[in-house]
Amino acid sequence: MDLIPGTGDTVVGVKLLDCDHREMAEAIMELQEATGLEKDQSHTASLLRKLSHFTLTHFALEEGMMSATRYPGVNLHRLHHQRMMEQLREVVAIHNRGRHAMNREWLGALADWHTMHIDHDDLQYGHWLNRMRQR
Numbered sequence: 001m002d003l004i005p006g007t008g009d010t011v012v013g014v015k016l017l018d019c020d021h022r023e024m025a026e027a028i029m030e031l032q033e034a035t036g037l038e039k040d041q042s043h044t045a046s047l048l049r050k051l052s053h054f055t056l057t058h059f060a061l062e063e064g065m066m067s068a069t070r071y072p073g074v075n076l077h078r079l080h081h082q083r084m085m086e087q088l089r090e091v092v093a094i095h096n097r098g099r100h101a102m103n104r105e106w107l108g109a110l111a112d113w114h115t116m117h118i119d120h121d122d123l124q125y126g127h128w129l130n131r132m133r134q135r
Helices: 015-036 041-068 074-096 104-134
Strands: none
């Protein structure tokens, strides 16, 4: 089961962001694989830390680009990023406390956050930026 259908097809039209999005999808799929192979909790914790760090770095890049290009939706986009990071931190904290091993439900939520954010918020920015470049 592919948690992120069409990963290669989801593009916002901004090469740097599209590259990051693919890397994030690959990190989520790596978690899926590790869970399917029932890797120990320290392995999935390491993968979650990697995903968290990459996500935080990516969000900073996106917000920086949006501010630099004076994207009118930057404040709402930033709020969405903050909410997603809170949810990701919660998943990491629960996992690190050892209460639950990584499971398909969590992976599905991570994949959904990723895909929905790209398909809605990031795509809007990509369209806006590309329209501004054409002017």
